[in-house]
Amino acid sequence: MSENSLSEAEYDAITDAAAHWCMRLHAGDCTAEERRAFTQWHDADPLHAFEYAAMLEIWDVADHLPRSEPSPVVLPFKQRSRLRTYAVAAAVCLAALPLAAFTGWEAGWLPSAYEHFDAANGLRKVTLGDGSQVELNLGTELVYRNYKDQRQVTLKKGEAFFKVTHDRGHPFIVKAGDGQVRVTGTQFNVWKYEDQVRVMLLEGSVQISSDTQHAGVPLSPGMQASYHTGDATPQVAAIDPNDAGLAWRQGKLVLDNLALADALPLINRYLNKPVMLADANTGAIRIGGIYNINEVNNLVPSLPKVLPVYLTQNQDGNPVLNSIPRKAPKG
Template identity: 45%
Template structure:
């Protein structure tokens, strides 16, 4: 009896700690010293990381719930409240949103008003890709290390891509738009096929069929661009408007066949593509090595082998930094001027 009580206390303590860190990492005043303490807490116990990831999923989901539904405007009565400390407000707003989901009558009212979803699904992958079918019949092929959440509202379908990469085949419904939120922006469609890759704060959207609207800022429609098949749009937190270009979509979605195609890219461009398949990212050791170019077709199951082979195809050497990351540097026998 005492053992069960002790176990419950430990579990409750971890939950409280995870909730605390989940709130703090999203605050603007989160300091580097706090970040170091958070990382230490995260690594000290596998249960800490599992609980924190669960909290992150709750945070992501409640962000989607808290957003005003498509075609509606926010409650003007809430504006004075928003002028208070944002972190505390978001915390209690999220708690209130989940209470609504737990109460059948309130949930029914919330569904009819477009405030809360009637369907909520959460998916994640680690070392292998996976195909899932959403509640609306749309299918999603998820690359490795990907997390997403699906919510179905009365007037729109919402997917939050927290991290990773996914290829969407959206079930057509002109009256029920499908919105993928990634980073600061979103992708809106009624029925089409497209790929979304989120890496750090960078988001890349590639359209293979149909039409999509890509917005680099979910709060402003003025930053949106429309794509046609064969086009790609990219944006980040600092992008005013998505940057677009024409691409070979077969190369972009080759990951579905277990292939990574690098088409004569600089190492600076290629490393984000490589790092999505590694447990810890490869980093550049100096400002010159990022300009070296790399090409080829590689198996996504052996990207670690690609990294180890870099010294055989480029004038570089590999080392480890104190964080355990692989660092790519020029070989000492070369100088930047000789190579450039």
């Protein structure tokens, strides 16, 4: 289907459908049948996918709007349903109105800039609206928003290295998982995988918090902090001089004699289907080597050739590493 061949009504129908699916998929009562129907609609035409991706970005902005609301007005059911369908689009309409946009900017809840970046096919370097430089690892996705009182990046997944433009009166916030990194101007790396986050500081100073309830922990150059979802405070330690955590910037994955339990999170970030461990004994087996991040898929099937393991598959289709039992000595 060509966008140019569509009538205005047909194009509006696709936009309406995208808004509907965005609302339903974010609803707590969305059913498996609805999700299958959405996938069928989404994959039926590239324009469907494009409109839905655009609607998701609108939803993301709307999610940051103030939560206080005036007293509700009771409406007939059909009208309420229709309004809910267009609730996300209404946020953009608000931003499109100069007076409302100015008011939202002055109040500090509407950004003056919104940028989305991803590195689905390889390493990528981008410049944010404030001039800050960001290097994105393979498979990384982040969003940048510029508010009146702060610059804000949400690291949705992956890893990024930041060179932040100094602006003491306009702090730079990186949200990752439940926590955040707060800086004014510095160089640091943030890695997020599932519920794990690791921050490495090379230059300047930052404040790290693992959630929104506790005060930040200061980091100085040569230090790192890590946390999981649910942690009250991050764990802080010195960066090992031999740490190869930044080798990805040269397109390399370095595993320096790591236990599989520690190596798999580093490997899995580059895989569509993460590798699982059969048990703790398998996780204790150690692995080393230097690998090209674009060829990590080839690493998994080769592991039985270099380690005492064999591969199986679980019911979800994930490869599973199993240790080969040692034979008891004779005699």
